[in-house]
Amino acid sequence: xxxxxxxLRRLAALVPTLAALSVLVFGATELLPGDAVGxxxxxxxxxxxxxxxxxxxxxxxxxxxxxxxxAGGAVRGDLGTAYTGGRAVHELIASRLPHSLLLAGLxxxxxxxxxxxxxxxxxxRAGRRADRAVSTGVLLVAGLPEFVTATAxxxxxxxxxxxxxxxxxxxxxGSPLDTPEILVLPALTLAATxxxxxxxxxxxxxxxxxxxxWIEAARLRGVxxxxxxxxxxxxxALAPATQAFGLITGALVGGAIVVETVYGYPGxxxxxxxxxxxxxxxxVQGIALVLCAATLATVLLADLAAxxxxxxxxxxx
Amino acid sequence: MRPASPGTGAREALxxxxxxxxxxxxxxxxxxxxxxxxxxxxxxEQVGPPFAGPxxxxxxxxxxxxxxxxxxxxxGGWVVLALAVGATALATLLGAxxxxxxxxxxxxxxxxxxxxxxxxxxxxxxxxxxxxxxGAPAGDLAVLVAVGLAATxxxxxxxxxxxxxxxxTGYVLTARARGDGWTAVVRYDVLPNIAGTVxxxxxxxFVAAVHLTATAGFLGLGRGAPDANWxxxxxxxxxxxxxxxxxxxxxxALLAAFAVAVNLLADRxxxxxxxxxxxxxxx
Numbered sequence: 001x002x003x004x005x006x007x008l009r010r011l012a013a014l015v016p017t018l019a020a021l022s023v024l025v026f027g028a029t030e031l032l033p034g035d036a037v038g039x040x041x042x043x044x045x046x047x048x049x050x051x052x053x054x055x056x057x058x059x060x061x062x063x064x065x066x067x068x069x070x071a072g073g074a075v076r077g078d079l080g081t082a083y084t085g086g087r088a089v090h091e092l093i094a095s096r097l098p099h100s101l102l103l104a105g106l107x108x109x110x111x112x113x114x115x116x117x118x119x120x121x122x123x124x125r126a127g128r129r130a131d132r133a134v135s136t137g138v139l140l141v142a143g144l145p146e147f148v149t150a151t152a153x154x155x156x157x158x159x160x161x162x163x164x165x166x167x168x169x170x171x172x173x174g175s176p177l178d179t180p181e182i183l184v185l186p187a188l189t190l191a192a193t194x195x196x197x198x199x200x201x202x203x204x205x206x207x208x209x210x211x212x213x214w215i216e217a218a219r220l221r222g223v224x225x226x227x228x229x230x231x232x233x234x235x236x237a238l239a240p241a242t243q244a245f246g247l248i249t250g251a252l253v254g255g256a257i258v259v260e261t262v263y264g265y266p267g268x269x270x271x272x273x274x275x276x277x278x279x280x281x282x283x284v285q286g287i288a289l290v291l292c293a294a295t296l297a298t299v300l301l302a303d304l305a306a307x308x309x310x311x312x313x314x315x316x317x
Numbered sequence: 318m319r320p321a322s323p324g325t326g327a328r329e330a331l332x333x334x335x336x337x338x339x340x341x342x343x344x345x346x347x348x349x350x351x352x353x354x355x356x357x358x359x360x361x362e363q364v365g366p367p368f369a370g371p372x373x374x375x376x377x378x379x380x381x382x383x384x385x386x387x388x389x390x391x392x393g394g395w396v397v398l399a400l401a402v403g404a405t406a407l408a409t410l411l412g413a414x415x416x417x418x419x420x421x422x423x424x425x426x427x428x429x430x431x432x433x434x435x436x437x438x439x440x441x442x443x444x445x446x447x448x449x450x451x452g453a454p455a456g457d458l459a460v461l462v463a464v465g466l467a468a469t470x471x472x473x474x475x476x477x478x479x480x481x482x483x484x485x486t487g488y489v490l491t492a493r494a495r496g497d498g499w500t501a502v503v504r505y506d507v508l509p510n511i512a513g514t515v516x517x518x519x520x521x522x523f524v525a526a527v528h529l530t531a532t533a534g535f536l537g538l539g540r541g542a543p544d545a546n547w548x549x550x551x552x553x554x555x556x557x558x559x560x561x562x563x564x565x566x567x568x569x570a571l572l573a574a575f576a577v578a579v580n581l582l583a584d585r586x587x588x589x590x591x592x593x594x595x596x597x598x599x600x
Binding site: 020021028142143144154251254257272275281292 | 334433436437439440441442443444445447448449450451524527528531532535536537538548551552555558562565566569572573576577578579580581584
């Protein structure tokens, strides 16, 4: 299959997938018996006030009409107005998303090289002591829930040692890059989990590659050490590992919600968590849709990278 | 040629590490399960100043509202573990049921269901949980259902693959040719062959479920204050960590020890059941 056909097919599949996910997002938040009116009108609103709120929010229409109105708006880039604060949802997302992307980018910049190096090193020694040490250590870190890692790092580095700020506040209208030290703890937490998961995946892919006949052939030709690892094992292991990094990026979305909440970092995850706490349905739906789209995009990017890196296709050069 | 298994010896003895992990699991389980009946005081009654250090009558000090930390610790584990067990059971039932059906009935309908399952798997689990928490009234059931649903696609894929392997061996074909009904085929030919895989997979799902239910508590989802919950205790007491670190460190240590031990154990068990995909556990 040629590249353009492959890309076209995958992009075409993206549209119905996102549409189906939007139905799920809308259905989960709108149709379940939560009390949106109570959240907006307040707990001691009169019946007339509640009716006025229902009228204003258009909650008396049937679900299909409401979904179509919401989805129609979303296609045009209008995700409605947040209940609390009254700002447009797409503006809120546009102001918070770059902060989260910066954090995810930093975490990936640490995660990818480190997990490839560690995974390759352990995978080439599958079953030996070094491999067991790395595998067990990585399993230990991967076993920790993100908020526990975050709390532990926060307590140690910001609390006891006082090296880093306790809260990742971004000045109003400023960028996190104005005060780069606030990025360290959130990025470190995300990277810790990412490296743990990534190393496991790269390790098992490398261990499988090492056991293959072509590596045996290379060994018999006298290739060894770093050259064997980088030139022979890595290309075979990288394609499956790339798809795994797509998974990790998906996990970063979940991790970001937790990590941003712990450190008070003003990204899209913190915004989502607060929107859920306030039952701000338009904001939750908008952010959820954007996160779904981001996850789909990463999966696609990872698949593209895996295809490009697969040595069997001969398209690496 | 069969690729060498990524682990060392799939058939070697469990080893001291695994026994340690089992011990830690049992210890934390004992605290969580035996804690509520054994706790001396009330977990919600104010007994002293906030963030007081350990002292007479208060072996571990107090939390941010001056409540007895020891009592809250003993009461707070139950909900996290019970929800995780419930969610794992839900995911395994749905996944095994759906997986067996899809593995045997490889028709057009099955393809469509698999597409829907793949769709659900795209959802980051935490996002699914937050969405259901927004729509449903605050309660533990929403957390249980969300965690269960998030794990179901992975369970289903594993069971489907295992069932297909069994279906391809010819037992099923022979049994069908003999005139056995589908229920008998599932009961006598399929289930005994996939039971190990399904149980090992349930272990992996349990690891993820413990993470998610603890995170739900941390994020304030599920039954709210004043009930004790290890996850939420960490969040509540974070501002006073400098005054008395115990209310943050102890629940974190219990959760961390349990999560790590279960993860190591599940990994050892999964290693023994060949062909199990463990990659979905970390989402």
